Amino acid sequence: MTRLLPILFLLTAGLARADEGMWTFNNFPSDLVKARYGFAPSQEWLTKVRLSSARIAGGCSASFVSPTGLVMTNHHCVRDCVQQLSTPQRDFIVKGFYATTAPQERACPGMEVNKLTEITDVTDAMTKATQGKEGAAFRDAQRAEIARLEKECATAPDVRCDVVTLYQGGMYNLYKYQRFQDVRLVFAPEEAIAFFGGDPDNFEFPRYDYDVSFVRVYQDGKPAKMDNWLRWSSKGAQPGELTFVAGHPGGTSRLLTGEQLRYQRDYALPERLFQLAQLRGLLDEFQQRGPEFTRISNSLKFGVENAYKAMVGRREALVDRDFFAKKLDEEQKLRDWVKADPERQKRYGQAWDNIARATDTLRTMRIRLRLLEQGAGTGSDLFGYARMLARSADERSKPNELRLEEFAEARKPELEQQLFSPAPVYPKLEEALLTFYLTKLREQLGPDEPVVKQVLGKQSPQALARKLLSGTRLASPQVRRQLYQGGPEALRASKDPMLELIRTLDGEARAIRKRYEEEVESVIDKNGELIARARFEAYGTSIYPDATFTLRLSFGQVKGYPDEGKTVEPFTRLAGLYERATGEDPFRLPPSWLQAKPRLDLQTPFNFVSSNDIIGGNSGSPIFNKDAEIVGIVFDGNIQSLGGEYGFDESVNRTVSVHSQGILEGLRKVYNARRLLEELGQGGGG
Amino acid sequence: MTRLLPILFLLTAGLARADEGMWTFNNFPSDLVKARYGFAPSQEWLTKVRLSSARIAGGCSASFVSPTGLVMTNHHCVRDCVQQLSTPQRDFIVKGFYATTAPQERACPGMEVNKLTEITDVTDAMTKATQGKEGAAFRDAQRAEIARLEKECATAPDVRCDVVTLYQGGMYNLYKYQRFQDVRLVFAPEEAIAFFGGDPDNFEFPRYDYDVSFVRVYQDGKPAKMDNWLRWSSKGAQPGELTFVAGHPGGTSRLLTGEQLRYQRDYALPERLFQLAQLRGLLDEFQQRGPEFTRISNSLKFGVENAYKAMVGRREALVDRDFFAKKLDEEQKLRDWVKADPERQKRYGQAWDNIARATDTLRTMRIRLRLLEQGAGTGSDLFGYARMLARSADERSKPNELRLEEFAEARKPELEQQLFSPAPVYPKLEEALLTFYLTKLREQLGPDEPVVKQVLGKQSPQALARKLLSGTRLASPQVRRQLYQGGPEALRASKDPMLELIRTLDGEARAIRKRYEEEVESVIDKNGELIARARFEAYGTSIYPDATFTLRLSFGQVKGYPDEGKTVEPFTRLAGLYERATGEDPFRLPPSWLQAKPRLDLQTPFNFVSSNDIIGGNSGSPIFNKDAEIVGIVFDGNIQSLGGEYGFDESVNRTVSVHSQGILEGLRKVYNARRLLEELGQGGGG
Incomplete structure (x- = not known):
């Protein structure tokens, strides 16, 4: 059979x-x-x-x-x-x-610009590193192994190395690029x-x-x-x-489980669309203030409109009853095949339920995770610079394998290129985006949430945004470079209000990120690997x-x-x-x-x-x-x-x-x- | 049993x-x-x-x-x-x-202001009027009977009479109000x-x-x-x-079928939220243009924010897996009870599937219906006045029972009060709303849709909105009164650009409304009545x-x-x-x-x-x-x-x-x- x-x-x-x-x-x-x-x-x-x-x-x-x-x-x-x-x-x-x-x-x-020069299979090394581990231990081991592999590979600043997760963890490859x-x-x-x-x-x-x-x-x-x-x-x-x-291709979700797709359909996509729709309205009116407002916001507007239309299309695929039923049906067939053999059932049988539970956990933390970490700052350049700087003060003094991944040694060239970019910062657009962000922070976490109170004090979101913008010097690439090169002490001593904002947020932001990585991401990674292996066993490697x-x-x-x-x-x-x-x-x-x-x-x-x-x-x-x-x-x-x-x-x-x-x-x-x-x-x- | x-x-x-x-x-x-x-x-x-x-x-x-x-x-x-x-x-x-x-x-x-002075049960009259009818015939008979009952009851301008549909059509009551x-x-x-x-x-x-x-x-x-x-x-x-x-209480959806709830969850609520979110962003930035912009848009902003938060809450109830499963389970129990008796099954058994099909039809026409009819104008006062006037030219010459319901004889006092309202019209806000509407019309029906081409010609949405606003005289209650009192001929002769806009749209708008009424609304009404009767049979009248x-x-x-x-x-x-x-x-x-x-x-x-x-x-x-x-x-x-x-x-x-x-x-x-x-x-x- x-x-x-x-x-x-x-x-x-x-x-x-x-x-x-x-x-x-x-x-x-x-x-x-x-x-x-x-x-x-x-x-x-x-x-x-x-x-x-x-x-x-x-x-x-x-x-x-x-x-x-x-x-x-x-x-x-x-x-x-x-x-x-x-x-x-x-x-x-x-x-x-x-x-x-x-x-x-x-x-x-x-x-x-990157050119892919070499692909190496590192599945064995990755699997060995995380074997028998769960939650925080799994995540730490995974991150440490990635940092190690990438650092070993990235022998010069113009060599970029990324460990790439394929088949939701069924395979890990090390991609080596020439970096320009x-x-x-x-x-x-x-x-x-x-x-x-x-x-x-x-x-x-x-x-x-x-x-x-x-x-x-x-x-x-x-x-x-x-x-x-x-x-x-x-x-x-x-x-x-x-x-x-x-x-x-940036990302597809063809191998997600039914519960992950349901999360996309009911939470991730619609809530992202609510945010994008509001930003669209904001930008349309922002441009009414004059041609210069139009000029400085057109790139963002294009990105927002493009993402909006793409997400609408995705959501429509998932709310299509027949399409969704077909995805569930495919999953059920694989699960039935796993169940048909007690050994297989023992190896893989729990994976789908474990992912479902992690997805439930994600649902309960999604708003905090979005506001404090993954979507914090709503695209404000200054917010991004400030967070890179503030975090680099802490991360750079840690051993490579314990750092947040974006601060790993092998990622340094792109981090520094971003941070020192001479691209202009537009204060009026920054004010609109920061006001939007701070308003959402208060709206969605509530005015009584301690971190919201700490951030806003008695100020309105717009008043705070204006104060931040009039006080910060981070729009200057030279200032950012000086602060960064001054090292952790200079960064911690700085009274730049954008850095102070990040410091106020960062305890909670790191906490929710840690919880996410340990209780959601690592569970999905670990069990995604299991499903991928079951899939290989059933279909061989004739899948992409x-x-x-x-x-x-x-x-x-x-x-x-x-x-x-x-x-x-x-x-x-x-x-x-x-x-x-x-x-x-x-x-x-x-x-x-x-x-x-x-x-x-x-x-x-x-x-x-x-x-x-x-x-x-x-x-x-x-x-x-x-x-x-x-x-x-x-x-x-x-x-x-x-x-x-x-x-x-x-x-x-x-x-x-x-x-x-x-x-x-x-x-x-x-x-x-x-x-x-x-x-x-x-x-x-x- | x-x-x-x-x-x-x-x-x-x-x-x-x-x-x-x-x-x-x-x-x-x-x-x-x-x-x-x-x-x-x-x-x-x-x-x-x-x-x-x-x-x-x-x-x-x-x-x-x-x-x-x-x-x-x-x-x-x-x-x-x-x-x-x-x-x-x-x-x-x-x-x-x-x-x-x-x-x-x-x-x-x-x-x-209305005071409810009398309630009369008119279920028999309504049921008799529509007996054995379907689709367009059902809808026409229903509308004619409502117009007849309301006109007979509304003996003076200060008497308001509404036929009220209760239990999704299980009961019809005539509510008589004193109108102030x-x-x-x-x-x-x-x-x-x-x-x-x-x-x-x-x-x-x-x-x-x-x-x-x-x-x-x-x-x-x-x-x-x-x-x-x-x-x-x-x-x-x-x-x-x-x-x-x-x-x-304005409306609840506690007796909707599972497929109707699914439509709410997957289409009606999210798409309404996308629109509200974009309007929120638009209004937030609109208010940045100055204190007078804030003053004239605050009422709308409150309404939009309030509706947004309410819809978010509703959507969250429906995407709750357990809650939704419970609703489906309740429905299944009633369906099983109906099925258990062949006579009942014959009377009521098809009702749920018929509603599901009507809901599928609604899905295919929803975007046109929203843009051309139900949500046309996105709250622009001038658009609303223009449509009332343009349609009154056609509707008032028809017999009472053949008119669109808002033009029925018994509704005249509220129609005229709205139309002649001395409330100020704010051109800047109108421009923003009309631009928003015309942009959505082109975005969602597509630039190649004939009615979009007729409306916009070679103009951009904003250019057209400005032209409409500079040409229309409908902001004046006196002008509206004159046009209305001038009757169909004066209205049809008017070259007011807002009236011309409505005329360009109205063929398609009436067509989609007709299709909706005949293929969706009447099917849902008719089958909703059946489900309501099944429910009465099962539970008696101890339900609200x-x-x-x-x-x-x-x-x-x-x-x-x-x-x-x-x-x-x-x-x-x-x-x-x-x-x-x-x-x-x-x-x-x-x-x-x-x-x-x-x-x-x-x-x-x-x-x-x-x-x-x-x-x-x-x-x-x-x-x-x-x-x-x-x-x-x-x-x-x-x-x-x-x-x-x-x-x-x-x-x-x-x-x-x-x-x-x-x-x-x-x-x-x-x-x-x-x-x-x-x-x-x-x-x-x-």
Whole structure:
């Protein structure tokens, strides 16, 4: 009976079928691709693709596209940088940016690019370290082993090492990256064309966006040399063509238990949406105060709107009765299979209930955890800086393996890059965000909660926010650097009011984080490992792990999809862009595109969809053919793909990309970007 | 077996037990009160109480407290009036209002007070009218019969008649009211004391609010004479005392089916909360633009915050696994009982599945329905006026029984009072709300939806909102009156841009409303009637109907409750108010209360809780003892009571009231309100 079951399971239990799967590079199903599309990626091909792929540490994907460190990604992945380099007088978000000479390339504050150079399986070491342990002991052992492995691996500041948890703990891999922290902006179009259609068109198709930008990674002040990079296809994506996407999907929840999904459905997602909705309203009105208010808050507004729409889509997948029932049914089948054998039942049988209990615990602590730790500060930069500084005073004096993970030795380069970032801090926006945070703190913990009383005293949230802002000096990167370099004593002696705020909060914040790590996270990790092993036992390794913002490869093909009885065609063309333009935001074309219209071939493909399995974090991924030639750049998924968080539906889930021919047409005839085109090997065109 | 079941059901199936129940006056369980508290309200007592109770048509409760038309209610029930009478120079919200002489009493724009004079059972007429009908035919017959009954009953403009659906259609009653449309403000304290603690303290206890106001109803320009009114208890509420609340709970959902509750949990509540959250953020920032922006938007902000917190509480009740399972279990028991008898199964067996299908249909149309009809305009006054006018052009020429219900002959007085209200319209707030609405319309129906294209053309939502506001003349009550009185032709000829907007929307709006009424509402009504009859058959009439904003009586006692391991005492005292004050909003006391402190008896009870079963709409209800003497005024429920939407838990659900002694102490020593005290029969005190 046991031997039959895996075949039964193939039909229902989250196993890869069709074009589904965000596969790791060390477990890619070349045979499956061969069976479906007649092409089996070789090891060499996979290595080349891996070394041509890039990650932008803030949450995007990218690719190397020249031997001299040129990186292609989305406009919305460098939007922060473009805004940070802008001033009220010179707004590159509005006007676009193009370095016509090398010296004009400008450093992006706080940006980091990673190239994955090596993957090592460390499952044995991790499992051994935590064996027989539970709760706090499990968590401490896990953290210590991660700190040890990462430190041992990170032999230089430009080597980044992350222990990656795969299959909810069924496997641990050590990912070694080359780290680039000198990243400079080369080309960014005007946002009006990069994000044409704005929020109304986001996650929709047909679509007309030129969401592409270029940066360059430097080493020792010079463009970094690359041995591997992607070349361009001569024609770009063709109907029905096999396409691959190499990128960094941020996270999926396809292997969560039913109770974890219920928690997502009933608590995590709706409460995050309440917060995002309120922030949306706040930002819309904030922008009414004047154009400068708009300029300084547009990046945040984009992030909030984008997350809002994504979470709405996810929630709708989970409240779908049939979809949820199917997830529960898949789980039940695995549990039944475990139960059918007493040995298996003994090994794995309790795991689901243990996770359910941990999820119940999480429910009782979620509000405190969110307000004091995970969501504290609601995105205020100053709050973030202050907490990094205040905590570094305590953490840096501890042994590496006892520190909060973000202060581990191996993470130092990104910590310091963030902390010393010259990105501007906007006081008016900070005031709005801090007021919002302090108001929520009082609203949700209640005015009688001791820590709320300590923080606010007799002040209103807004009065306190204003006082903090008028007193703090942390907006200056020099001040932050001095404080940090002054070490624990200088930090503890500082009377900066933002640091004092953090000190008031930090006892409770650390306490709730500790409880969460010990009573929730460690239980979920430990029992997640057990479920993962049961799953391996039942299905073998022909499954892919949930996304974890690590490099994955997905395959699919260029094709449309059915929507409300109609068929959506896979391509849009430049002609459609001009038809859609109204002259009013967000359907207003920038002057460059209006002027270029007579020169353009309006039949050039502009955007297209394919059945690749992707999710947030894949933004900026190259999409390429079997010859590893670029046919476009991924920038979005359609609205149906949002449920991909929990499961992939090949019939309607689609990746949305800018077509390579559309990119080149724009570079040639709108931007006349000769230096860039030459570097891309496209100098002869146009 | 059949005879046993009702007793089984008594334990689990939503039958009244303990202090639960919002009872109708014609089915009050005097025996149950007698058994629990040794006092059985007589018919005479019930009549007196009913005739001393009042409804404020906008959504509040109140009581008559003098023979000359004095009405007591909450400050937050007259807040709109107080704001409408204010100007930037003279802000009664901040300063309070007190008419020291009769001529100083000022008319509240658009306010209507109702006194319930008669209840008639019209179940037979209603059932007969719809017998054998379904869908559109059912809906038309139902509407025609309601229009007929109400018109026949409403013999004069000051008689209001509403057909009330009870027990989800198990019973129909005709409620006949005396209608007062000349309502004048007598006394309102400063909002800072009426709503001390603001949103953070809302729905919380211990509590310190002076949420009381007085208005007066006039007839023919003179104070209306009353034969029945409530007198004051000499001591006010005592610990353990039996208390009654007569008021107008707005609505509960205790008898909904499991699928209806699921729809509430997964769609209706979260999506309403997303909208409210965004409006909250918008209003918070709107108020940053200046004090006048704050003044004109505070009423709306209060409403939004209050609804938000209430919905959060409701949603939390429904996502509670055990609570939801219990509701499903209760339903299953009734369904099993129906199934046990083939005759019953034939009569009632399909009702639940039919409602489930209608709920599925509702899910598919909900977004259109909300944007085009039920939530269209997002609270913009001008949108509301324009729609009333535009639709009246079509509806008034139809026979009474074919009109949309709000245009039926019997509803004319409230329609006209609303339409001609002299309440100020605030253009800046209108612009924000219309922009919000038009943005949501485009966001949620999509920019390619024909009606969205027709409305917006090439304009942005904000540009259109500004154009509408600069062109419309509907802010003037005179203009609205002229247009209305000009009749259909004048209305259709008008080029007012707000009217044109409505005309563009109205085809689609009426279409979705029609589909909703025929495919959802009528199915739910029809099958709800069946379930109600099954329930009567199983339990008899010892159950109470869901709340419907009609007069109900609940009983309970003054007592505290357990909360997180502690016992919350039932009383707060004036001393506690001064301890809680910080000097900063929303804990800032107005000058009058700061100055009065030395004169006050700080041991006077201020607020208290009791186990009466109430819900939103009960605000302003009198709370009184068995001698029908006022012991306080209801203004809130505790946070635990919010789940009362779906079920009552006597152990923790509490009504929050201002204590009568606290009210009098304030009138005497803070406001020196002699004329008012004398009218209340309290002239000798202080």
